[in-house]
Amino acid sequence: MKLFKTSIFILAISMSFLTHAQENEISNENTVDKKTYYQKRAVEDAKYEQEFVAENKKEEEAFWNDQKDYEESLRKKDRKAYRAYMKGKKDAYAEHYEHCNNHCHHSEYYYHHASFYYHGYGYYERYPRRRSIINTGVRVNTPSVRLGLF
Template structure:
């Protein structure tokens, strides 16, 4: 009986620890997105090549995050979208950003979390919506 109570207690502790760790990850990616956005907004480049390299690295980071942890990626992108919206409101005409900056950051303004639809669900929906010829 005591062993069973200990096992249940250890299991419950493990679940609580896992949930707590997941909760701690969410604010991290929100903070990281805001930090990255601020860095991107304040960056000054000496050449177009430097700026392209910078954005290439940033894109790689975001793609890797999406591949490795989709939920954190969506949190990151929503926080970045929010940070860029706030910056755009305060920036006005006095900010000097490059055309490449605007091209790249337009992705944050238009970001919407994609709904992952399995191939099977798509085929099933397609079959239901397809006309039947008798």
């Protein structure tokens, strides 16, 4: 009876280690999936942005501001997800640019944001905003004293 209890105990412990090892593998897959998820999401968002037609200027401005706010909140919340998202956006915009040429009619908001994906993203990541520094020049004038014979 004692041998039976011991073998059950060893079996239970080994099963718990196996399930724990499988949970670690699943969590590693989630990390990889997060990167691919944000890249796919970026491609979908870019496609939607390229096909977006607003009713008026106010609606278009609100749309682009919402998109900018989303990217900013993602950057603050999760840097790796933000980088994956921006890389996906940059690739999608580059692919669209190759076949867009003159037959696409996008708004100036679109071109403004598209230029950010081409040029601004790399610069923004390498040189993040720094705090403002105010330089004040303080100058103290002192009277000049001259000595002379005449």
